[in-house]
Amino acid sequence: MPLDDKSTRREFIIATSTAALGAAVPVTGTDPVSPLANDSGNPASEQIPYSPEELFQRGSQRIFSGVRATQIAMPLGGIGAGCICLNGYGGLQDFSIGNRPTTTALPDGFTSSNAAFAVLHIKGTSPITKLVEGPFPLLKIYDQGLQGEGYRRGGFEGFPRFDECTFQGEYPFGEAKISDLSVPLRITVTAWNPFIPLDDKNSGIPCAILEYTLHNPTTRNVEYEFSYHLSHLAPGCGSDGSKSRNTVIPGRGVFLHNVENPNAEAYGSACLMVIGDKPRIKGMWLRSPDWEFDSLSELWRELSTGTFSTNEGSNDIDTGGRNGASILLEGALAPGVSRTYPILITWHFPNCYLQVGGDAPAGTSSDEETPGCRSLGEGAPPPWRPYYASVWKDAREVAFHVSENYSSLRSRTVAFKEALFSSTLPPYILDAVSANLAILKSPTVLRLENGDLWGWEGCFPDGGCCHGSCTHVWNYAQAFPHLYPKLERTLRELELVRSMDESGHVTFRSALPEGPVKHDFHAAADGQLGGIMKVFRDWQISGDSDWLKKMYPLAKRSLDYCIRTWDPDHRGGLFEPHHNTYDIEFWGPDGMCTSIYLGALSAFATMARACGQAADAEFYEELSRRCAHFMDEQLFNGEYYQQKVQYMGLRNDSFARMVAEVDEHSSEMLKLLKEEGPKYQYGSGCMSDGVIGAGMARTYGIDTSLAHEHVRKNLQAIFDHNFRTDLAQHANAQRPGYAMGHEPGLLVCTWPKGGKPTLPFVYSDEVWTGIEYQVASHLIAEGFVREGLTIVKALRSRYDGRVRNPWNEYECGNYYARAMASYALLGALAGFRYSAAQKTLWFGPAVPVRPFTTFFSTAFGFGTIALDRRSLHIQVIEGELSLEKLVLAEGEKIRTLDWKTTVRPGSPGSLNI
Secondary structure (H helix, E strand, O other): OOOOOOOOHHHHHHHHHHHHHHHHOOOOOOOOOOOOOOOOOOOOOOOOOOOHHHHHOOOOOOEEEHHHHOOOEEEEEEOOOEEEEEEOOOOEEEEEOOOOOOOOOOOOOOOOOOOEEEEEEEOOOOOEEEEOOOOOOOHHHHOOOOOOOOOOOOOOOOOOEOOEEEEEEEOOEEEEEEEOOOOOOEEEEEEEOOOOOOOOOHHHOOEEEEEEEEEOOOOOOEEEEEEEEEEOOOOOOOOOOOOEEEEEEOOOEEEEEEOOOOOOOOOOEEEEEEOOOOOEEEOOOOOOOOOOHHHHHHHHHHHHHOOOOOEOEOOOOOOOOOOEEEEEEEEEEOOOOEEEEEEEEEEEOOOEOOOEOOOOOOOEEOOOOOOOOOEEHHHOOOOEOEHHHHOOOOHHHHHHHHHHOHHHHHHHHHHHHHHHHOOOOOHHHHHHHHHHHHHHHOOOEEEEOOOOEEEOOEEEOOEEEOOOOOHHHHOOOOHHHHHOHHHHHHHHHHHHHHOEOOOOOEOOOOOEOOOOOOOOOOOEHHHHHHHHHHHHHHHHHHOOHHHHHHHHHHHHHHHHHHHHHHOOOOOOOOOOOEEOOOOOEEOOOOHHHHHHHHHHHHHHHHHHHHOOOHHHHHHHHHHHHHHHHHHHHHHEOOOOEOOOOOOOOOOOOHHHHHHHOOOOOOOHHHHHHHHHOOOOEOOOOEEOOOOHHHHHHHHHOOOOOOOHHHHHHHHHHHHHHHEEOOOOOOOOOOOHHHOOOOOOEEOOEEOOOOOOOOOEOOOOOOOOHHHHHHHHHHHHHOOOHHHHHHHHHHHHHHOOOOOOOOOOOOEOEEOOHHHHHHHHHHHHHHOOEEEOOOOEEEEOOOOOOOOEEEEEEOOOEEEEEEEOOOEEEEEEEEEOEEEEEEEEEEOOEEEEEEEEEEEEOOEOEEEEO
């Protein structure tokens, strides 16, 4: 892209998008400003149910309490390392720490699951002892029969609790404030995990940290005992826990481990530790060979009577029954004084036997009655190990690392959080962006010993859902490439090195562990073509020309396969049947996949020139122009791009041959297909993903020749036809639980011009958050700011803590990868993009507030950018940002400025504008 004072077409689009908003309302002072009209200059859509003040007003994050805390479960853990969740009443649940999901949404049984809890004992003549959690949500007790004995997971749920609790989250921090009129101390639980952009090692620590701050608001001294308790998280195989061992770490806590074979799946460890204090330690709970209730019954008796006893952990006599460990700290607080106890839980399970997408190695054995107890014959190593196991040898070593670096890990994580939440954006936007960062720490994400990422689409209660870093789902995810770009690039290599054959066919579900995959199913057109665009994106983010040159021949093979398979006559459309993220094949060219095709062609032409391949560049440029022309002339219906369903005259004549044989004796289904054509198409429908390729191109900085006015009309049509403020009259025979009843949402597809097939494409009547985010980001980038904000505000209203978990946007499974599309909202609202390849920063806020501040993260550093009326300021928190050019869009002006500088921590960069 040329970089001079003459605006390029793309730069002009950015400028005009920002100018439309900037012209709507003058910028005054530092208060939030709310445009009163549609930011495109058109009358505000009647579909917008919120006032300008509701859309643009800044504020703090939501506070949850009572019934609205019922569903909260915030993941605490490491990237690819599993997690434990903080719930809405200040406790822990969902111990997904053994390389697979484990949640409370499982049927109950006769044995207790993992437990972690705190207890406060107030000394004195009228002692009080309470579990340090708020009221247990009544709706969880029976849970539609899932809990046939009434809710009982860890075994401590029935202990006396505090009466009041409020919850607020600014991920990666969650805070529960707990109080009770009968208790003289108030307690704040601040839970977090290290989350530091670019530092994948420390962001991948298998740990959860809970800081308990005790405050005395009374006028008298209060003496207390504060204790924390953890069941044995690594008991080994067998129901009696006989292979579990407990070792006291003097003055710090307890190391929980087992004596399984070091290569067995159940081999592992955990650690309970307090940082900065020396506790009294019960190295092992009372172990009863009879009822498992006995251990916590005895523990509560000691805690409530002030008779807590200590021991050194495992012995040769008490070897059966439920196991666990406790630490206790005594103290006294004067009036108005507070004290904080950081509690650390770590885990370490180095052996992974999960294998999908490939052939299991010979000799695998599994005890189906005891999940997690697999091993290989003769002590052979496991199929794979998680990355963290190559960094730390056990949970004790993990705990020492966190303890020794606690101050640094906390301050760096706080710096990231404060930078993100300092952005001059409405709270629900920051909520949407930050909440879905929890997916990075959820069991959706795994990381192999060599550092490569691997992901599910989402997670069911006890297993992953839809394996293989699915290309057409992860297409939407935008958090990893900006926050941890090195990890994101491993996904490109997973696609193009290990999941592609010699013909260029990419299996869109990669194998685990990494290795050969089968090529016996369709390639996914949107996923494979989107992968080409992501090679371009990742090159721009990293600036790594050597990496681009390595990937170039692989990307070319992939793209050529796509052309040969779906556009064999080079007409510029995907004519042949093509598989996609809706788990079906579109027959005939459609706006969704063809727009990604256009983006891939355009991106590859640019990469070809960067690699010195002029002939390749000319070929793909010409085909991209043909593709854009085809979309504008053949697919645009005056309002939006649609699909031209086609099954005659194709290389693939299977459908044509099938319906040719249909007669009066054929089935009802075959008669329907002969009448309407292939099932699962959208034809004249208005699909919310209809111009997703144009949105991806805009986000990544890819120039295409698609008619800009058509894209804008398509976006307006998507909002006008597909966004509903109330879904009560919408019929959905598919999966209505994403949005239903009187809830708002953006439908996947509608048919405003009629022509809805009898059997439309699968999922067409649903509402997916990942699609809502990609549409919202694209709308905002094109100047439809109110419309984009409306979609996000409506979406987050559904995740209210009562019906859904605000830190778990689900689709086909929990913590669904597509929802990481929310990160693109930051770039769209700030008009921010950075090319390390060109050392150029694009900036042009879509929100007319000055000063405007936004968080940014590149491959080399992260920090904040602030724009006021006279200057632009860059503050780097970690790393650096090297610049040669600034492309600034403000109001009606767009300028390309020379600005050769490298900004580092402590040396902010400023430029008068």
